[in-house]
Amino acid sequence: MKAHAGRVIALSVLARCTSAQVDYSQYVNPFLGSEGAIPGYAYGGGDIFVGGAVPFGMVKLGLDTFEEPVNQSALNGGWTPKGKVTGISLLHESGTGGGPKYGYPAQMPLTRIGDGAGDGVNLLDNRTYWQSRVGDDVASVGYFKTQFESGVTVELSATRHASIYQYTYPSSTDKHVLIDFSHYLPYPSRSWDSQFYTGGEIQIQPNGSIYTGYTSIANGWCLGPPVTIYVCGEFDSAPDNAETFSGKNTFPVGRHFRTFDNGTTPQPTFRGSEARSGPLNDRVGAIFSWNGTNSLSLIKSRVGVSFMSVDKACAYKNEEVASWDIQQTAQAARDEWNRDVFSKIQVDASPSANKTRLALLYSSLYFMHLIPSERVGENPLWESDEPYWDDFYTMWDLFRNQVSLWHLIQPSYYESMIRSLIDMFKNEGYMPDGRSGNYNGLVQGGSNADNVLADAYVKGLRGQINWTEGYAAVKKNAEVVPFFDQNPVDPLGSLKEGRSALIDWIPLGYVSADRSTRAVSKSVEYSLNDFAVSQIAAGEEPGDQELYLQRSAGWQLSWDTEAEARGFTGFVMPRFVNGTFHKTYNITNCGDCNWSDESYEGTAFEYSFVIPHDVERMIDLMGGPQHFETRLDYIFQPNTSGVDLGVNGLGITTINNVANEPDFGTPYLYNYLNKQWKSVQRSRQLANDFYFNASQGIPGNSDAGALNCWLVWQMLGLYPIVTTPVYLLESPWFSDINITVNHNSTLRIKAESLDDGYYVQSVKINGNEWSKNWFEHGDFDIMTEGGEIMFTLGEEQKVWETGDMPPSPGHRVVEPGGSLS
Ligand SMILES: *[C@@H]1O[C@H](CO)[C@@H](O)[C@H](O)[C@H]1NC(C)=O
Ligand SMILES: *[C@@H]1O[C@H](CO)[C@@H](O)[C@H](O)[C@H]1NC(C)=O
Ligand SMILES: *[C@@H]1O[C@H](CO)[C@@H](O)[C@H](O)[C@H]1NC(C)=O
Numbered sequence: 001m002k003a004h005a006g007r008v009i010a011l012s013v014l015a016r017c018t019s020a021q022v023d024y025s026q027y028v029n030p031f032l033g034s035e036g037a038i039p040g041y042a043y044g045g046g047d048i049f050v051g052g053a054v055p056f057g058m059v060k061l062g063l064d065t066f067e068e069p070v071n072q073s074a075l076n077g078g079w080t081p082k083g084k085v086t087g088i089s090l091l092h093e094s095g096t097g098g099g100p101k102y103g104y105p106a107q108m109p110l111t112r113i114g115d116g117a118g119d120g121v122n123l124l125d126n127r128t129y130w131q132s133r134v135g136d137d138v139a140s141v142g143y144f145k146t147q148f149e150s151g152v153t154v155e156l157s158a159t160r161h162a163s164i165y166q167y168t169y170p171s172s173t174d175k176h177v178l179i180d181f182s183h184y185l186p187y188p189s190r191s192w193d194s195q196f197y198t199g200g201e202i203q204i205q206p207n208g209s210i211y212t213g214y215t216s217i218a219n220g221w222c223l224g225p226p227v228t229i230y231v232c233g234e235f236d237s238a239p240d241n242a243e244t245f246s247g248k249n250t251f252p253v254g255r256h257f258r259t260f261d262n263g264t265t266p267q268p269t270f271r272g273s274e275a276r277s278g279p280l281n282d283r284v285g286a287i288f289s290w291n292g293t294n295s296l297s298l299i300k301s302r303v304g305v306s307f308m309s310v311d312k313a314c315a316y317k318n319e320e321v322a323s324w325d326i327q328q329t330a331q332a333a334r335d336e337w338n339r340d341v342f343s344k345i346q347v348d349a350s351p352s353a354n355k356t357r358l359a360l361l362y363s364s365l366y367f368m369h370l371i372p373s374e375r376v377g378e379n380p381l382w383e384s385d386e387p388y389w390d391d392f393y394t395m396w397d398l399f400r401n402q403v404s405l406w407h408l409i410q411p412s413y414y415e416s417m418i419r420s421l422i423d424m425f426k427n428e429g430y431m432p433d434g435r436s437g438n439y440n441g442l443v444q445g446g447s448n449a450d451n452v453l454a455d456a457y458v459k460g461l462r463g464q465i466n467w468t469e470g471y472a473a474v475k476k477n478a479e480v481v482p483f484f485d486q487n488p489v490d491p492l493g494s495l496k497e498g499r500s501a502l503i504d505w506i507p508l509g510y511v512s513a514d515r516s517t518r519a520v521s522k523s524v525e526y527s528l529n530d531f532a533v534s535q536i537a538a539g540e541e542p543g544d545q546e547l548y549l550q551r552s553a554g555w556q557l558s559w560d561t562e563a564e565a566r567g568f569t570g571f572v573m574p575r576f577v578n579g580t581f582h583k584t585y586n587i588t589n590c591g592d593c594n595w596s597d598e599s600y601e602g603t604a605f606e607y608s609f610v611i612p613h614d615v616e617r618m619i620d621l622m623g624g625p626q627h628f629e630t631r632l633d634y635i636f637q638p639n640t641s642g643v644d645l646g647v648n649g650l651g652i653t654t655i656n657n658v659a660n661e662p663d664f665g666t667p668y669l670y671n672y673l674n675k676q677w678k679s680v681q682r683s684r685q686l687a688n689d690f691y692f693n694a695s696q697g698i699p700g701n702s703d704a705g706a707l708n709c710w711l712v713w714q715m716l717g718l719y720p721i722v723t724t725p726v727y728l729l730e731s732p733w734f735s736d737i738n739i740t741v742n743h744n745s746t747l748r749i750k751a752e753s754l755d756d757g758y759y760v761q762s763v764k765i766n767g768n769e770w771s772k773n774w775f776e777h778g779d780f781d782i783m784t785e786g787g788e789i790m791f792t793l794g795e796e797q798k799v800w801e802t803g804d805m806p807p808s809p810g811h812r813v814v815e816p817g818g819s820l821s
């Protein structure tokens with residue numbers, strides 16, 4: 001099976017079917033989202049990780065590349081379609097749109113190393129040994145294979161904290177493996193928030209086949225302090241020669257220390273069995289060599305990593321990669337994915353099934369389970385019995401609907417994540433809105449962990465979560481201004497954690513445009529955050545509930561009834577401290593829509609639709625149901641967008657931007673008019689127009705899988721209203737879906753007459769006629785005990801729902817543009 005443009009999806013030939021289990025992993029396209037709109041380049045694509053990993057694995061083993069021109073590349077996931085390989089490393093993100101993070105610690109197989117000066121290879125200069133790839137890369141779940149121009153074939157697989165590399169060298173070449181502890185994913189087009197190396201140590205054990213040590217890499221997207229990772233690597237055969245080296249640290253990383261910029265890269269100094277960085281943060285590494293033209297052409301390496309110690313890294317290596325057979329590790333990864341992820345949503349996979357849909361479903365599930373990274377027992381910062389996670393990159397993406405799916409199909413992992421978030425609050429002061437490299441940041445708008453906790457809370461997730469502390473965590477976000485972190489992109493507030501615009505929000509009730517950045521989007525996000533706080537308060541601190549419900553109406557204070565655009569009147573607008581609105585603000589064009597602008601990654605036109613807790617009031621303020629419907633119809637018309645969305649919406653010409661998170665729920669708003677068929681029509685069209693089983697198959701950065709998860713809900717025929725127990729009913733893509741919810745119950749979703757059309761004609765829940773276009777988590781205990789939702793589909797665009805419209809549980813009427821009484 002051949003994927004687009006030089007990528008091959010490996011058939012899992014070894015996939016043995018133990019019992020009657022289906023190998024769903026065979027339907028995953030590991031390259032879906034690896035390419036952007038410009039063929040052969042990653043720019044504007046999914047920024048996904050490609051390589052070997054287990055669900056939420058700490059280790060994600062894959063290629064790191066350097067692709068030029070840098071303005072149409074994106075190194076975030078490491079892999080790029082045509083980039084030159086600079087190393088093969090264990091830690092990666094997937095789908096992130098900010099600056100690259102991780103890409104360490106690395107190995108690199110070389111067929112020549114020269115004599116230091118002779119043939120031009122300099123172990124300190126990746127440009128002297130980087131490799132183009134020959135032919136098509138091959139990937140399947142848990143396995144990756146490529147061939148370098150040097151002739152070396154590389155195969156990779158991973159476990160939770162370790163990995164296995166397999167190098168097949170041409171018989172006539174030298175065989176070397178470079179261990180480069182100063183390797184990381186750079187940010188070639190921007191240096192101020194690029195990662196940089198701050199030091200390490202490497203030792204080669206006496207018998208020569210084992211190396212240990214650590215590397216520290218700082219900065220990256222959230223401007224974090226150095227991350228130290230301990231490494232334990234082993235080769236399956238003793239090398240003929242193995243030596244460490246060190247060299248001057250001359251990386252060109254802008255304002256950071258010891259930059260030589262366009263100076264000549266120095267040569268390494270060989271150091272025998274041990275090299276240390278010393279006070280000048282020298283680069284360190286090692287070179288393992290197996291002598292030339294003997295018969296040995298296969299070299300394997302197992303590597304474990306730990307944020308705690310070398311001993312732990314060695315233990316992971318030994319326990320998790322017990323065999324040198326890479327196919328065993330790959331099979332174990334595939335088994336885990338099938339067992340813990342894919343089999344949670346089962347659809348017909350018989351020969352007659354639509355393979356495109358299988359690929360879209362199982363690939364989407366795959367990409368929404370790569371980050372955050374589970375790091376239980378791997379928290380270097382404080383001692384705790386609570387679980388630890390990292391790489392929430394970011395809550396702003398995850399809260400929209402991804403956490404709601406994890407709630408159903410990953411209850412154990414999800415409970416563990418929430419406990420970890422609360423433990424961060426207890427030990428560091430705040431839950432993260434983004435977190436990576438053990439460091440909170442960046443905050444794009446509100447404190448969206450509040451929404452995550454509220455969603456879990458209202459749906460009854462308890463387990464070992466201490467909700468007294470959970471409530472304290474969200475209340476802190478709502479009440480305490482975080483310290484100012486001096487991030488150069490925002491002169492007015494902290495991007496690290498919390499809600500810096502509380503300086504406006506508490507006294508004024510809205511986020512002002514003169515004392516804070518991103519006033520429009522923050523006013524909208526803080527409103528939902530405070531609704532979330534009120535949802536938890538209802539159970540944990542009832543006396544607080546009313547206060548936060550009142551604050552959750554703050555968006556109405558930012559609603560300018562006179563603002564007009566494209567014939568529509570009334571929008572959330574930037575409002576100054578003195579109470580006047582920024583009247584000349586462009587409602588359809590947020591400019592760069594960036595950190596220091598008045599609205600973040602979305603226009604005032606779009607954000608005026610993002611009030612999920614009080615759609616009723618939003619409809620009122622837009623002039624009632626008819627005006628609302630006309631406005632909603634308008635944002636899906638082609639060529640209405642007034643903003644250049646850049647990579648956050650390449651090729652999208654509608655005001656509604658399906659490629660970015662703020663608008664995820666907007667196509668479903670017709671349910672609030674009891675015109676569910678129009679939600680189905682819009683959302684199905686968006687899915688068909690922008691999602692494909694191809695390298696360019698998603699309309700932007702996958703954002704930790706948020707875009708993929710949007711598609712999963714679309715295919716299930718449901719959409720969750722986060723922070724509330726409500727699910728909207730839409731239209732499933734399969735005639736029979738079994739979802740394992742709440743550990744071991746089965747929610748079955750059936751669709752009769754799927755082939756006749758995708759409009760809903762009627763719905764039954766557990767055999768009862770259902771007249772509403774929504775239901776709640778607790779209805780019939782369907783999401784906890786299981787049950788059956790039966791859709792009857794057809795081609796008629798039918799108003800089938802006669803019952804109540806979806807609720808607006810945060811409904812409050814406040815004078816638009818008014819002030820706190
Ligand atoms: C990148 O820069 C080149 C010129 O150096 C230009 O031709 C190309 O269009 C740019 N690509 C993008 C995506 O901006
Ligand atoms: C490779 O070398 C170039 C030039 O020194 C440098 O900019 C880059 O950060 C290096 N590393 C990688 C992984 O690309
Ligand atoms: C090297 O030593 C380690 C432990 O000290 C051992 O596990 C490994 O088998 C040895 N390798 C060789 C090639 O002797």
Ligand SMILES: *[C@@H]1O[C@H](CO)[C@@H](O)[C@H](O)[C@H]1NC(C)=O
Pocket residue numbers: 262263
């Ligand atoms: C380095 O860059 C500077 C400033 O652009 C230039 O004047 C100098 O000639 C360059 N040096 C080398 C060795 O390329």
Ligand SMILES: *[C@@H]1O[C@H](CO)[C@@H](O)[C@H](O)[C@H]1NC(C)=O
Pocket residue numbers: 240241291
């Ligand atoms: C391997 O090559 C090195 C360097 O050429 C040499 O010193 C060494 O003796 C060789 N070892 C074997 C086992 O041939």
Ligand SMILES: *[C@@H]1O[C@H](CO)[C@@H](O)[C@H](O)[C@H]1NC(C)=O
Pocket residue numbers: 346347348736737738748
């Ligand atoms: C769903 O589960 C039911 C009951 O076990 C079974 O009969 C049906 O075949 C399953 N459907 C799918 C698509 O797996």
Ligand SMILES: *[C@@H]1O[C@H](CO)[C@@H](O)[C@H](O)[C@H]1NC(C)=O
Pocket residue numbers: 354355356357
């Ligand atoms: C299979 O599904 C895809 C995606 O929904 C659709 O475009 C295609 O028409 C379907 N193929 C058949 C034969 O129904």
Ligand SMILES: *[C@@H]1O[C@H](CO)[C@@H](O)[C@H](O)[C@H]1NC(C)=O
Pocket residue numbers: 466467468469
């Ligand atoms: C929950 O946390 C609170 C505050 O730290 C503590 O007093 C209480 O004992 C905890 N509850 C449980 C069940 O551990």
Ligand SMILES: *[C@@H]1O[C@H](CO)[C@@H](O)[C@H](O)[C@H]1NC(C)=O
Pocket residue numbers: 514576577578579580
């Ligand atoms: C209100 O504040 C804005 C921003 O500082 C200023 O432009 C405007 O003139 C002020 N209006 C009044 C009436 O003070």
Ligand SMILES: *[C@@H]1O[C@H](CO)[C@@H](O)[C@H](O)[C@H]1NC(C)=O
Pocket residue numbers: 190489592594595646
């Ligand atoms: C956003 O601002 C940052 C920092 O000023 C800048 O580097 C980046 O290019 C901007 N992005 C866009 C899309 O304007």
Ligand SMILES: *[C@@H]1O[C@H](CO)[C@@H](O)[C@H](O)[C@H]1NC(C)=O
Pocket residue numbers: 586587588589642643
């Ligand atoms: C807003 O921006 C759009 C798109 O750039 C532009 O066409 C329009 O004229 C602007 N509107 C106002 C009121 O400035």
Ligand SMILES: *[C@@H]1O[C@H](CO)[C@@H](O)[C@H](O)[C@H]1NC(C)=O
Pocket residue numbers: 742743744
């Ligand atoms: C279902 O899972 C829950 C939670 O793991 C467990 O307590 C319960 O015993 C399981 N029930 C069955 C029937 O397996």
